[in-house]
Amino acid sequence: MDSAADTPLTRWEQRTEVPLFWCSLLFLAGYTVRVLATGVDMIWRNLAFVLMLLMWLLFAADYVVRLRLSGQRLPRFLRTHWLDALVLILPLLRPLRLVKVYTAVQRRRDRARLSLYARVIAYAGLTAVLLGFSGALAVYHQERSAPGASIRTFGDAVWWVCETLTTVGYGDVTPVTPMGRVIAVGLMICGLALLGAVTGSFSSWLLQVFTREDEKWPPEDDGRRPPGATS
Amino acid sequence: MDSAADTPLTRWEQRTEVPLFWCSLLFLAGYTVRVLATGVDMIWRNLAFVLMLLMWLLFAADYVVRLRLSGQRLPRFLRTHWLDALVLILPLLRPLRLVKVYTAVQRRRDRARLSLYARVIAYAGLTAVLLGFSGALAVYHQERSAPGASIRTFGDAVWWVCETLTTVGYGDVTPVTPMGRVIAVGLMICGLALLGAVTGSFSSWLLQVFTREDEKWPPEDDGRRPPGATS
Amino acid sequence: MDSAADTPLTRWEQRTEVPLFWCSLLFLAGYTVRVLATGVDMIWRNLAFVLMLLMWLLFAADYVVRLRLSGQRLPRFLRTHWLDALVLILPLLRPLRLVKVYTAVQRRRDRARLSLYARVIAYAGLTAVLLGFSGALAVYHQERSAPGASIRTFGDAVWWVCETLTTVGYGDVTPVTPMGRVIAVGLMICGLALLGAVTGSFSSWLLQVFTREDEKWPPEDDGRRPPGATS
Amino acid sequence: MDSAADTPLTRWEQRTEVPLFWCSLLFLAGYTVRVLATGVDMIWRNLAFVLMLLMWLLFAADYVVRLRLSGQRLPRFLRTHWLDALVLILPLLRPLRLVKVYTAVQRRRDRARLSLYARVIAYAGLTAVLLGFSGALAVYHQERSAPGASIRTFGDAVWWVCETLTTVGYGDVTPVTPMGRVIAVGLMICGLALLGAVTGSFSSWLLQVFTREDEKWPPEDDGRRPPGATS
Numbered sequence: 001m002d003s004a005a006d007t008p009l010t011r012w013e014q015r016t017e018v019p020l021f022w023c024s025l026l027f028l029a030g031y032t033v034r035v036l037a038t039g040v041d042m043i044w045r046n047l048a049f050v051l052m053l054l055m056w057l058l059f060a061a062d063y064v065v066r067l068r069l070s071g072q073r074l075p076r077f078l079r080t081h082w083l084d085a086l087v088l089i090l091p092l093l094r095p096l097r098l099v100k101v102y103t104a105v106q107r108r109r110d111r112a113r114l115s116l117y118a119r120v121i122a123y124a125g126l127t128a129v130l131l132g133f134s135g136a137l138a139v140y141h142q143e144r145s146a147p148g149a150s151i152r153t154f155g156d157a158v159w160w161v162c163e164t165l166t167t168v169g170y171g172d173v174t175p176v177t178p179m180g181r182v183i184a185v186g187l188m189i190c191g192l193a194l195l196g197a198v199t200g201s202f203s204s205w206l207l208q209v210f211t212r213e214d215e216k217w218p219p220e221d222d223g224r225r226p227p228g229a230t231s
Numbered sequence: 232m233d234s235a236a237d238t239p240l241t242r243w244e245q246r247t248e249v250p251l252f253w254c255s256l257l258f259l260a261g262y263t264v265r266v267l268a269t270g271v272d273m274i275w276r277n278l279a280f281v282l283m284l285l286m287w288l289l290f291a292a293d294y295v296v297r298l299r300l301s302g303q304r305l306p307r308f309l310r311t312h313w314l315d316a317l318v319l320i321l322p323l324l325r326p327l328r329l330v331k332v333y334t335a336v337q338r339r340r341d342r343a344r345l346s347l348y349a350r351v352i353a354y355a356g357l358t359a360v361l362l363g364f365s366g367a368l369a370v371y372h373q374e375r376s377a378p379g380a381s382i383r384t385f386g387d388a389v390w391w392v393c394e395t396l397t398t399v400g401y402g403d404v405t406p407v408t409p410m411g412r413v414i415a416v417g418l419m420i421c422g423l424a425l426l427g428a429v430t431g432s433f434s435s436w437l438l439q440v441f442t443r444e445d446e447k448w449p450p451e452d453d454g455r456r457p458p459g460a461t462s
Numbered sequence: 463m464d465s466a467a468d469t470p471l472t473r474w475e476q477r478t479e480v481p482l483f484w485c486s487l488l489f490l491a492g493y494t495v496r497v498l499a500t501g502v503d504m505i506w507r508n509l510a511f512v513l514m515l516l517m518w519l520l521f522a523a524d525y526v527v528r529l530r531l532s533g534q535r536l537p538r539f540l541r542t543h544w545l546d547a548l549v550l551i552l553p554l555l556r557p558l559r560l561v562k563v564y565t566a567v568q569r570r571r572d573r574a575r576l577s578l579y580a581r582v583i584a585y586a587g588l589t590a591v592l593l594g595f596s597g598a599l600a601v602y603h604q605e606r607s608a609p610g611a612s613i614r615t616f617g618d619a620v621w622w623v624c625e626t627l628t629t630v631g632y633g634d635v636t637p638v639t640p641m642g643r644v645i646a647v648g649l650m651i652c653g654l655a656l657l658g659a660v661t662g663s664f665s666s667w668l669l670q671v672f673t674r675e676d677e678k679w680p681p682e683d684d685g686r687r688p689p690g691a692t693s
Numbered sequence: 694m695d696s697a698a699d700t701p702l703t704r705w706e707q708r709t710e711v712p713l714f715w716c717s718l719l720f721l722a723g724y725t726v727r728v729l730a731t732g733v734d735m736i737w738r739n740l741a742f743v744l745m746l747l748m749w750l751l752f753a754a755d756y757v758v759r760l761r762l763s764g765q766r767l768p769r770f771l772r773t774h775w776l777d778a779l780v781l782i783l784p785l786l787r788p789l790r791l792v793k794v795y796t797a798v799q800r801r802r803d804r805a806r807l808s809l810y811a812r813v814i815a816y817a818g819l820t821a822v823l824l825g826f827s828g829a830l831a832v833y834h835q836e837r838s839a840p841g842a843s844i845r846t847f848g849d850a851v852w853w854v855c856e857t858l859t860t861v862g863y864g865d866v867t868p869v870t871p872m873g874r875v876i877a878v879g880l881m882i883c884g885l886a887l888l889g890a891v892t893g894s895f896s897s898w899l900l901q902v903f904t905r906e907d908e909k910w911p912p913e914d915d916g917r918r919p920p921g922a923t924s
Contacts, residue, residue, distance in 0.1 A: 390643050393646075393647045397629060397650045398629045398631075399626055400633070401631045401636045402631075402633040403633050403636045403638075429655070430654060430655055431658070433655040433659060434655075434659040434662040435662075437582055437585075437586065437659045438578065438662075438663065441578055441585075
C-alpha cells in the first residue's frame with residue numbers, strides 16, 4: 001500500500017470525498033432551481049443562491065485544508081492538483097471527480113461486484129449524464145433570452161445535449177450566443193471522451209462475451225485459451 | 232459446466248429462447264401493421280392489435296415462470312434481471328436479447344463456423360437493424376401527425392434512423408415531438424454502442440488479416456513473432 | 463502453404479486479379495464519362511457505355527471461369543463467394559476487392575516495405591477514396607435533375623461524400639430522392655467501417671511510436687518492456 | 694542506438710527542430726495578423742507578410758541543408774521525406790511535425806514525466822488545436838467575403854472548426870466556397886485522426902485506472918493476474 005500511504009492528506013480525502021460529492025449534487029440542485037424556477041416566488045431563487053454559495057465555500061475550505069495537509073507550496077500544489085482547482089472555479093464540472101468517489105465508496109465494501117467493463121461504462125456514463133445535465137442548464141441559461149435563439153425551452157436544451165454528446169448533431173437547435181458556444185465546446189471535449197470510453201468498453205465487453213463462448217465449448221479443450229484474441 | 236448449471240431455470244430458458252424470439256418478431260410484425268396499414272380495412276389493424284396483445288401475454292407468462300423457477304423473491308429477481316423487465320415493458324427492445332438466442336442456437340449445432348469478429352459484426356449489426364426498424368416505426372408513429380414535422384413518410388423515418396445510427400446527422404429530417412425525441416435518444420444510446428462494436432470489430436478483423444499475411448511470408452518464418460502487433 | 467494451395471482456381475485468381483483491377487478502374491472511368499460529360503458530343507457517352515459493357519462482360523466471364531474451376535455447384539459457390547456476386551451485380555463496389563489485389567501484388571515483390579498500420583491505413587484509405595468517388599458519381603447521377611435537390615453540381619456531391627464519410631454531416635447538401643438515399647446508406651455502411659479502420663490504425667500507430675520512445679531510453683534498461691502497454 | 698545513428702543529418706535535425714518549431718509559430722502569428730488585422734494600419738499587415746516570407750525562406754533553407762546532408766538524390770529524398778515537402782509547401786501544416794519536436798525536447802530532459810496515454814493525449818490534442826486554429830484562419834480568409842457565406846466572423850470560423858473536429862457537424866455555419874471546402878476536407882482528415890487518437894487514449898487510460906484498482910485490492914493479491922484484461 002505504498003502508492004496510497006496513510007498520510008493525513010489521504011485520510012482527509014477518503015473521509016470528505018463522499019460528503020463533498022453530495023454537496024456538489026446540492027450545488028447542482030441549487031443551480032437547477034436558479035435556472036428553471038423562473039415563474040415561482042423570488043424567495044426560492046434566493047434560497048437556491050444561498051445554498052450554492054454555502055456549497056462553494058465548503059469546496060473552497062476543502063481545497064485550503066488539502067493545501068495545508070499536503071505541506072506543499074501553492075504554485076506546486078496548483079500544478080499537481082490543477083483539475084481540483086479547475087473544478088473549484090467551475091463547480092459544475094465536479095462530476096469529473098466521480099472516479100475518486102467511486103474508489104472511496106468501493107474501499108468500504110468488501111469487493112467490486114461489477115466487471116471491469118461494466119464499471120467503466122457505469123462511471124463514464126454517469127459522469128456524462130451529470131455533465132450533460134449541467135451543460136444543458138448552463139446553455140439554456142445563456143440562450144433562452146438571446147434574439148434568434150433556437151434553444152428556447154429546457155427540453156430543447158436537453159435534446160441539444162443528447163444530439164451533441166452522441167456527435168449526431170442534427171443542427172435543428174444550436175447555441176448562437178458566444179458564451180453558449182464556449183460552454184458547448186467544453187461539453188463536446190469532456191463528453192465525447194467519456195462517451196468514447198463507454199462505446200469502447202461496450203465493444204470490448206461484447207468481444208469478451210463472444211470469446212468466452214468459444215472457450216466454454218466442450219470439444220477441443222486445448223489449454224491455451226486465446227487471451228490475446230479479445231483485444 | 233458450473234457457470235451454466237443444469238437447473239430447471241436454465242433448461243426452461245434454453246427451450247423457450249428461440250420460440251420467444253419468433254414471438255417477438257411476430258410482435259414487431261403486428262406493430263408494423265398497426266403503424267403502416269393506415270389505408271386498409273380496420274379489421275387488419277384490430278387483428279394486429281390482438282396479435283401484439285397475445286405475444287405480450289406470452290412474454291409476461293415467461294417472466295412469471297422464470298421468477299418462480301429461480302426461487303428468488305421479486306425485488307431480487309427484478310434487480311438481477313432488470314434488462315428482462317425493461318424488455319417486458321418495452322417489447323420493441325427485445326432484439327437486444329438476441330445474444331442469448333444466438334447462444335441457444337449455437338449449442339445445438341456442433342461448431343461455430345464464423346470467426347470471432349464476424350460473429351460480433353453479425354450479432355451487433357442484426358440487433359442494430361432490428362432496433363433501427365422498431366425505432367423508425369415508433370418515431371414515425373409519433374411524428375406523422377405532428378404540426379411542423381419533417382418526418383412525414385415511413386421512408387423519411389428509415390432515412391432518419393440511418394443517418395442517426397451512423398452519427399452522420401444531416402438534420403434534414405428530425406423528430407419534433409417530445410415523445411419522438413425521447414425515442415430518438417433511446418435509439419442513439421442503444422444503436423451507437425452496437426454500431427461502435429461493428430466498426431471496432433471490422434477494424435480489428437482488418438488488422439488481423441494483414442497480420443496473418445506477414446506471418447504467412449515464406450522467408451524469415453519465425454512462428455509467433457508479432458502477436459502483440461495485432462492489438 | 464496449405465491455406466493457399468496451388469489449385470487451378472488459385473492460379474487463375476492470382477493471374478487475373480491485377481488485370482481485373484485495371485478493368486474495374488476502366489469501368490469507373492467509363493461511368494465517370496457517362497455521368498459528367500453531359501455537354502460534349504453524344505458519341506463519347508456511347509463509347510463510354512460500350513466500354514462499361516465490355517468490362518462488365520469480362521467480370522461476368524471471370525466469375526463463370528472461377529465457378530467452373532472451383533468444381534462447386536452454383537448455390538454453394540454463390541454462398542461462399544457472395545461478395546464476388548454482389549460485386550458482379552454492382553461493379554462500382556469492386557474497390558472492396560482491393561485487399562486481394564494487394565496480396566497478389568505483394569507476392570511478386572520480395573518484402574512488404576510498409577509497417578502493419580501503414581498498410582491498413584493505405585488499403586482502407588484507398589478503398590474509401592474509390593468507393594467515395596463512385597458514390598459521389600452515383601448520387602450526383604440520381605440527384606441532379608430531381609426537383610428541390612440540394613446536390614446540383616458534382617462538386618456538391620464530392621463535398622457531400624466527404625462530410626458523410628467523416629460522419630460530420632452538416633446537412634447543407636443532402637440527397638432527397640429515394641434512390642439517392644439508398645446509395646447514401648450503402649456508402650455510409652461501407653465507408654464508415656473503412657474510415658473507422660483508418661482512425662483506429664492511426665491511433666494504434668501513434669501509441670506504438672510513443673511506446674518505442676520509452677524503450678529506446680538509455681537509463682533504466684529493464685528487460686521487461688511493457689508490451690501490454692501498447693494495447 | 695543504431696536506429697538514430699549519430700550522422701551529420703540527425704545532429705542537424707536534433708539541433709534545428711526546436712528553433713524551427715518556434716519559427717513555425719511565428720509564421721502562424723504572421724498569418725493571424727494578415728487575416729484578422731483588417732481594420733488596422735496597412736503597415737502591420739505588410740510587416741506580417743515580410744515575417745511570413747522570412748520564416749518560409751528559413752524552412753526552405755532547412756530543407757535544402759537536409760537534402761545535402763542526407764547525401765541522397767532529390768527524387769529519392771522527396772519520396773522518403775514527402776511529409777516534409779508537403780509541410781514546406783503548406784507551412785500551416787507544420788504542427789504535424791510536433792512529434793519530432795517532442796522527441797527532441799524529451800532527449801534533453803532526463804525522464805518522461807507523463808504516462809504513455811497522457812503523452813499521446815497531450816501530443817495529439819496540441820497538434821489538433823494548432824491545426825484547428827490554422828484551419829479556422831484559412832477558412833475565414835476564404836469565406837468572409839463570399840456571397841451567401843454563413844461563416845462571417847472569426848468566432849464563427851472557430852465554432853465551425855470545433856463542431857467539425859468533434860464530428861458533431863450541426864451545419865449552422867458551413868463553408869460555401871470551393872477553396873473553403875477543400876481546406877475543410879483537409880482539416881477533417883488530419884483532425885479526425887488526431888482526435889480519434891485522443892479519444893482512444895483516454896478510453897485506454899480509463900480502463901487502465903480501473904484495472905489498477907483491481908490489482909491494488911488487499912485480498913487475493915496475485916501479482917500479475919489480469920494484464921490482458923486491460924486490452
